[in-house]
Amino acid sequence: MITLRGLTKRFGPTVAVDALTVDIAPGRVTGFLGPNGAGKSTTMRMILGLDRPTAGQALVGGRAYRELRRPLHEVGALLDARAIHPARSGRAHLRAMAHSNGIPARRVDEVLDTVGLDGRAAGKPGRALSLGMGQRLGIAGALLGDPPVLMFDEPVNGLDPDGVRWVRQLTRSLADEGRTVFVSSHLMSEMQLTADQLVVIGRGRLLADSPIGEVIARSTVAVRVRSPHPDGLAALAARLTAAGASVETADRNELTVTGVTADQVGDLAHELGVRLHELSAHAASLEQAFMELTADSVEYDGGPTEGGQR
Amino acid sequence: MSTQTDAGTRPASTPAAGAPATFRGAVAAEWTKLSSVRSTWWTALAGLLVMFASAGQLAIYVANDNTNDDPTDDRGIVTVGSVLIDSVELTQYVVLALGLLAITAEFTSGTIRTTLQCTPSRGRVLLSKAAVAGAVTFVLGLVLGGVGTLVARPVLGEWGSAPAADTIGDIVAVATYLALVGVLALGLGAALRSAVLTLTVLLATLMIVPLSLQEPDIDVLNRIADVFPGVAGGHFLAGDTEPYPSVVGLLLLAGWAAAALLLGRAALRRRDA
Numbered sequence: 001m002i003t004l005r006g007l008t009k010r011f012g013p014t015v016a017v018d019a020l021t022v023d024i025a026p027g028r029v030t031g032f033l034g035p036n037g038a039g040k041s042t043t044m045r046m047i048l049g050l051d052r053p054t055a056g057q058a059l060v061g062g063r064a065y066r067e068l069r070r071p072l073h074e075v076g077a078l079l080d081a082r083a084i085h086p087a088r089s090g091r092a093h094l095r096a097m098a099h100s101n102g103i104p105a106r107r108v109d110e111v112l113d114t115v116g117l118d119g120r121a122a123g124k125p126g127r128a129l130s131l132g133m134g135q136r137l138g139i140a141g142a143l144l145g146d147p148p149v150l151m152f153d154e155p156v157n158g159l160d161p162d163g164v165r166w167v168r169q170l171t172r173s174l175a176d177e178g179r180t181v182f183v184s185s186h187l188m189s190e191m192q193l194t195a196d197q198l199v200v201i202g203r204g205r206l207l208a209d210s211p212i213g214e215v216i217a218r219s220t221v222a223v224r225v226r227s228p229h230p231d232g233l234a235a236l237a238a239r240l241t242a243a244g245a246s247v248e249t250a251d252r253n254e255l256t257v258t259g260v261t262a263d264q265v266g267d268l269a270h271e272l273g274v275r276l277h278e279l280s281a282h283a284a285s286l287e288q289a290f291m292e293l294t295a296d297s298v299e300y301d302g303g304p305t306e307g308g309q310r
Numbered sequence: 311m312s313t314q315t316d317a318g319t320r321p322a323s324t325p326a327a328g329a330p331a332t333f334r335g336a337v338a339a340e341w342t343k344l345s346s347v348r349s350t351w352w353t354a355l356a357g358l359l360v361m362f363a364s365a366g367q368l369a370i371y372v373a374n375d376n377t378n379d380d381p382t383d384d385r386g387i388v389t390v391g392s393v394l395i396d397s398v399e400l401t402q403y404v405v406l407a408l409g410l411l412a413i414t415a416e417f418t419s420g421t422i423r424t425t426l427q428c429t430p431s432r433g434r435v436l437l438s439k440a441a442v443a444g445a446v447t448f449v450l451g452l453v454l455g456g457v458g459t460l461v462a463r464p465v466l467g468e469w470g471s472a473p474a475a476d477t478i479g480d481i482v483a484v485a486t487y488l489a490l491v492g493v494l495a496l497g498l499g500a501a502l503r504s505a506v507l508t509l510t511v512l513l514a515t516l517m518i519v520p521l522s523l524q525e526p527d528i529d530v531l532n533r534i535a536d537v538f539p540g541v542a543g544g545h546f547l548a549g550d551t552e553p554y555p556s557v558v559g560l561l562l563l564a565g566w567a568a569a570a571l572l573l574g575r576a577a578l579r580r581r582d583a
Binding site: 045048049050051052065066067068069070071072075077079080082083084085086087088089092093095096097099100101102126141 | 329330331332335336338339340342343346347348349415416419420421423424425426427428429430431580582583
C-alpha cells in the first residue's frame with residue numbers, strides 16, 4: 001500500500017506535483033499516467049525519500065521511506081535503467097545492493113534468472129548494457145528483497161516485443177501474488193493491457209483515479225454516420241446540433257457525432273427519412289480517453305510525448 | 311531471453327520479518343562497489359608509480375647535494391622516513407582520488423539513488439563509505455610507504471639512515487595521513503558532487519591557500535596557515551613540536567575530515583538526489 005497525502009513538490013516557482021492524494025492498493029496493477037513533465041518521476045522519487053516533498057506525505061505501508069529499516073524488503077523500485085556505473089558489472093551492482101540489506105548472494109542469481117539475464121550479460125560492464133538489459137537489471141534489483149510493494153518507472157522503454165510481453169506478465173503475476181504494483185508509462189495502449197486501476201496526472205494534479213474500464217467508459221463514444229444523400233445528411237446534422245450533440249462533417253457523405261448514442265441518431269434519421277449506409281458506434285480507446293483527460297494540462301504544444309524526465 | 315514470470319517465492323503482502331539492515335551490510339556494499347570497478351586498481355597502481363618516482367627522485371637529490379665527506383661535520387644525513395614524507399606531498403593527490411570517486415562517481419552515474427534506496431540513512435551511507443575509503447587508503451598507504459622505503463634506501467646510500475622503529479613509525483604515519491585525506495575528499499565530494507570542483511577545492515585547501523599565507527612570512531598569517539589540513543598533517547608527519555605537538559596536527563587533520571563528512575551528510579540530507 002502506497003499512501004500519498006497532499007503530496008506537493010515545488011521547484012522554485014514551478015509546481016511539479018500539486019497536492020496529490022491517492023491510495024495505491026495491493027493486489028492490483030496501478031498504472032500511473034501523465035504527459036511529459038506531469039510529475040510522475042518526481043512523485044516516485046518522493047515515495048522513495050529521494051526528493052523531499054515541499055508539503056504533504058508519501059508513505060509506504062504507513063511509514064516514510066527514510067524510516068524503513070529494511071527498505072529493499074519493503075519496496076522494490078526501478079527508476080532509471082541507465083543508472084549503473086559504466087565500469088561495474090550488473091552482477092556486482094546487484095551484489096552491492098544485496099549486501100546492504102543482508103540479502104544472501106544466491107538471491108542475486110535467482111533474480112538474474114527471473115529477469116532472463118544470463119551469466120554473460122550479467123558480467124558485462126554497465127556501459128555495455130543495452131537499454132533493454134538495463135531495464136531487466138533494474139527490475140532484478142527491485143525484486144531482490146522480495147518486497148510487497150513494487151514501483152516501475154517506464155519499465156518497457158527499450159524492450160523488444162518479447163520483453164514487453166514479459167513485463168506485462170510479470171506485473172500481472174506480482175499483483176496476483178497480492179503485491180502493490182505501481183507502474184508509470186507514457187504508453188497508454190500498454191496500460192490498457194496491464195493496469196487494473198489508473199492514476200492520471202497532468203501538471204502535477206490528479207485528473208483521475210479509477211478502474212481502467214471507468215476511465216474509458218467515461219470518455220466520449222463517437223458515432224459514425226454515412227449516407228448517399230448529402231442533403232439528408234445535412235438536415236440530420238442540423239437536428240443533431242440543435243439537440244446538443246457535436247457534429248463533425250468528415251465529407252459530404254459522412255458525419256462523426258459525439259454526445260448522443262447510435263440509437264438516438266438512428267431514430268432521428270428514420271424520422272427524417274434519411275437513408276443510411278452506415279451507423280456505427282466507436283468506443284474511445286484509452287489513448288483518446290487520456291488525451292481528453294489531459295487536454296488542458298499538456299505542457300508542450302507537440303502533445304504528450306515520451307517521458308524525458310531528469 | 312527467458313520469459314519466465316515467477317518473481318519470487320513468497321505471496322508477499324506484508325514486509326518480511328527479519329533483522330534490520332546493518333552498518334556492516336552497508337560497509338560490505340561499499341567494498342563491493344569500490345572493488346568492482348577497475349579505476350580503483352588503476353588508481354592504486356598510479357599511486358605506486360608516483361611514489362616510486364617521487365621517492366627515487368628526492369633520494370637522488372639528497373645523495374647528489376651531499377658532498378661533505380668530513381665525518382666530524384653534520385653531513386646532512388637524512389632518514390628514509392623524511393624522504394617518504396616529502397614524497398607524500400605529491401602522491402596524496404593520486405590516492406585521494408579513491409575517496410573522491412567513491413562518491414562523485416555515484417552522482418555522475420546516477421547510482422546514488424540506488425544507494426539511498428538501499429540505505430536511506432544519509433549518515434550511514436557516508437560513514438560506510440568513509441570506513442571503506444579510509445581502510446583502503448590506509449592499507450595502500452602502508453604499501454606505498456614500503457615501496458618508498460625500498461626505493462629510497464639504496465639510492466640514499468651513505469647519506470641516508472633507516473632505523474627500523476622510526477621507519478615503521480613513519481610508514482604508519484603516512485598511511486594514517488593518506489586515510490584522513492581520503493576521507494576529507496569523500497566528505498567534500500558528497501557536498502560538492504562534482505569531481506573536478508572537489509579536486510580544485512582540495513588543491514586549494516591542502517596546498518595553494520596555506521602556501522600563499524606562508525609566503526609573506528607574517529606571524530599571524532603563518533598561524534592561520536598552520537590550521538589548514540595539509541599543513542597540520544605535515545606537522546604530524548614531521549613529528550614537530552612547534553607550533554604545536556605532532557598529535558595536535560593529527561587531531562586537526564582528523565577534525566577537518568570529520569567536518570567534511572558532516573558537511574557531506576548535511577548536503578545529502580537537504581538536497582534532492
